[in-house]
Structures are given as C-alpha cells and as structure tokens.
Amino acid sequence: MAKRKAFLLRIDPKLWDGLQAWAADELRSVNAQIEFLLRQALAKSGRLPPPGDPSGEAKSDSEGDGKAEE
Secondary structure (H helix, E strand, O other): OOOOOOOOOOHHHHHHHHHHHHHHHHHOOHHHHHHHHHHHHHHHHOOOOOOOOOOOOOOOOOOOOOOOOO
C-alpha cells in the first residue's frame, strides 16, 4: 500500500456534519469520503491520471476534450 500524507484540516462544523452524514450513507469514514471527493475532482479536472494509466501523468491542457480555452 502506498504511503499516505497526514495533515491537519480546519473545517466549518456544518461542513463536517454534512460530510459525516454523506460518508455514513456511503459506508465510508469521513477521511475516506474526503479523499474520494478530492480524487473525483482531480480526475474531472485532468489533474489526476485515471486508474491503470501506465504513464502516471495527467493529461495536459492541449490534450483531451478538444475544447479551446477562453
């Protein structure tokens, strides 16, 4: 298993409550839920390589969806 980076996160109590409820609904810990959401956001933005990508590199802005930047 890969090493994990530990860090302190200050978070609004209402946001924490929402994350805690969402994590419970999906049978995850809050930590796992936060990691899941961050991984999903990074993948969507092209900043995280998809699972199984042998290159280990995220796509550059010139690759991918063919949309021109405005």
